[in-house]
Amino acid sequence: MSDQIKKLAPLIWSEIQKASKILMHCHRNPDGDSVGGVLASKFALESLGKSVTVIWGDSPPPTTLSSVPGYASILRKNWFEINPTDFDLFLAQDSSSLGQISNLGEVKFPENLTVIVIDHHVTNDNYGKINLVGPSYPAVCQILYDLFSLWDIKLTPDIALCLFTGIYTDTGGFKYPLVTKETFQIAAKLAETGADFPKLIFEMENSQDPKSIEYMGMFFSSVEHYFGGNVAVCSITRQQLLEKQIDLDIDVPELANAIKSAVGNEIGISLTEKDQDVIRVSMRTRGNKYDLSKIAVATGAGGGHPVAAGATIKKPMAEAKKFLLETIQKVYPDLGRP
Numbered sequence: 001m002s003d004q005i006k007k008l009a010p011l012i013w014s015e016i017q018k019a020s021k022i023l024m025h026c027h028r029n030p031d032g033d034s035v036g037g038v039l040a041s042k043f044a045l046e047s048l049g050k051s052v053t054v055i056w057g058d059s060p061p062p063t064t065l066s067s068v069p070g071y072a073s074i075l076r077k078n079w080f081e082i083n084p085t086d087f088d089l090f091l092a093q094d095s096s097s098l099g100q101i102s103n104l105g106e107v108k109f110p111e112n113l114t115v116i117v118i119d120h121h122v123t124n125d126n127y128g129k130i131n132l133v134g135p136s137y138p139a140v141c142q143i144l145y146d147l148f149s150l151w152d153i154k155l156t157p158d159i160a161l162c163l164f165t166g167i168y169t170d171t172g173g174f175k176y177p178l179v180t181k182e183t184f185q186i187a188a189k190l191a192e193t194g195a196d197f198p199k200l201i202f203e204m205e206n207s208q209d210p211k212s213i214e215y216m217g218m219f220f221s222s223v224e225h226y227f228g229g230n231v232a233v234c235s236i237t238r239q240q241l242l243e244k245q246i247d248l249d250i251d252v253p254e255l256a257n258a259i260k261s262a263v264g265n266e267i268g269i270s271l272t273e274k275d276q277d278v279i280r281v282s283m284r285t286r287g288n289k290y291d292l293s294k295i296a297v298a299t300g301a302g303g304g305h306p307v308a309a310g311a312t313i314k315k316p317m318a319e320a321k322k323f324l325l326e327t328i329q330k331v332y333p334d335l336g337r338p
């Protein structure tokens with residue numbers, strides 16, 4: 001447990017005590033850490049008698065996470081479809097910037113709304129009254145575990161499943177560098193509640209869209225190598241999806257991770273066209289030679305971690321790819337020309 005958590009836990013606790021109506025959101029393209037984290041917090045805060053509202057935010061609910069307890073209780077609303085003055089506390093989790101809360105307009109907080117940020121992205125903008133940002137933590141859900149234990153929140157099987165979802169997915173299944181013995185110890189503590197983790201993992205990893213196989217085939221066969229083979233890029237456009245009659249909202253997770261799994265692909269990049277001329281960039285790296293969060297921030301619309309980062313580039317695919325490669329070259333001139 002970090003010293004920062006020990007220091008901030010009582011301050012956050014006192015804000016929670018003062019609040020009665022609490023708001024949370026899922027970040028754009030919500031992952032297991034976002035969804036598991038807000039639902040774990042929802043269960044915990046409700047056990048304290050608080051009224052808690054969670055919204056999906058900008059993106060549609062990811063079907064692969066539908067087995068996470070509480071999933072159906074999240075409202076299909078974005079930031080601009082609620083009235084933030086109806087709440088007295090906003091707990092912003094796993095969101096490094098206001099753009100992660102919504103990109104549909106400028107997110108402004110009313111004066112009566114206390115904002116607390118709980119995050120583990122090194123790129124966090126610290127936009128809260130209290131900012132608990134722990135970049136040494138592999139998942140927000142692991143930060144929440146520490147907070148809940150300091151606050152004496154009783155771990156139920158539902159809370160355990162939610163926290164496990166975030167820890168398991170944000171560590172790629174206990175594989176990423178920030179995993180420590182504490183991560184495994186926490187997983188063991190969560191398992192002691194009797195929560196059925198294998199069932200949850202099966203549901204998460206085996207509920208893909210049937211078209212995802214065709215999607216992956218198209219996606220991976222687009223691979224191109226740059227910077228002397230160090231950077232491998234795969235991409236897919238909406239036009240290609242339309243031609244193959246694949247749902248435009250299809251979301252196949254961790255594709256960049258699969259690209260970087262091949263020897264020599266120091267950086268794996270996936271480019272997917274989420275809306276017309278809106279390219280979602282996801283980057284993963286094999287080692288610690290490159291800090292991908294720097295590249296993501298340098299695009300002007302991204303953030304993340306050293307080994308896993310993302311960005312959104314509003315350009316047609318070919319231009320977005322060119323812009324991204326130029327950005328990589330600027331951040332790491334030693335790589336040479338694309």
Ligand SMILES: [Mn+2]
Nearest residue numbers: 033094140170
């Ligand atoms: Mn996370």
